[in-house]
Amino acid sequence: MVTRLRALLFDLDGTLLPFHHERFMKGYFQKLVPAVAEVVDPERIVGQIWQATEAMIGNEEPALTNEEAFRRAFFTATGYPEAPVWERFTWFYETVFPELAALTEPTPVAREICQTALDKGYLVVLATNPIFPDAAVRHRMRWAGIDDIPFALVTTMEHMHYCKPNPKYYVEILERLDLAPYECMMIGNDVQEDGVAGQLGMETFLVTDCLIDRGVGHLEFTHRGTLEDVLRFVQGLPVRPETGRRANTVPDH
The missing domain is CATH 3.40.50.1000 (HAD superfamily/HAD-like)
Known part of the structure; x- marks a missing residue:
């Protein structure tokens, strides 16, 4: 050959x-929202994340990494203080995200x-x-x-x-x-x-x-x-x- x-x-x-993609994403947001609720609007955060994700996926600026594209879209649209919110996201991925293994x-x-x-x-x-x-x-x-x-x-x-x-x-x-x-x-x-x-x-x-x-x-x-x-x-x-x-x-x- x-x-x-x-x-x-x-x-x-x-x-x-x-x-199963839909089941995993549902579980993902069920874990994420309470984990970051102290620093964001828990009623709006899911939509805000999807909106910034869509902006990141549609980004055509080669100078921006995907993280930079997401952060620019997310914090520009929401007005959240960047440092504490991003720190909370980081904490979520390090400590809570592993619990989603049960959905795989x-x-x-x-x-x-x-x-x-x-x-x-x-x-x-x-x-x-x-x-x-x-x-x-x-x-x-x-x-x-x-x-x-x-x-x-x-x-x-x-x-x-x-x-x-x-x-x-x-x-x-x-x-x-x-x-x-x-x-x-x-x-x-x-x-x-x-x-x-x-x-x-x-x-x-x-x-x-x-x-x-x-x-x-x-x-x-x-x-x-x-x-x-x-x-x-x-x-x-x-x-x-x-x-x-x-x-x-x-x-x-």
């Missing part, structure tokens, strides 16, 4: 970490996929939508059992400048790792957010276990199947030892 692939990009939520359904298949890819010499990238801070991503990596996997890059809001489904999110990954689109495969469960990578020339694998499809647009995937099917696909890939050496040396920021 001959392949041009050098890197496998994995989504996290609903892919390497299976869970981790599987050892996720780790087996990543480790198999590494053993065969491929770069592995955790291409999770960077709308969450590093602490929240690291917690979810631990829940999934992949926190010690040497990912070439883990995308978080602190250092990325675009979000899915903006194609520039994928371009930024390619530029950071000096990769061409045809050398990559994006593996994820979201038709719109992950499928857009195919428009750049990446191969794509739609994971159907926790499928999200908003019914907007028509995006073709190179492959589709369950997470078990992803494992079988990776097991069938040829070995690339020269890439394997690099996979353990590229920093995640």
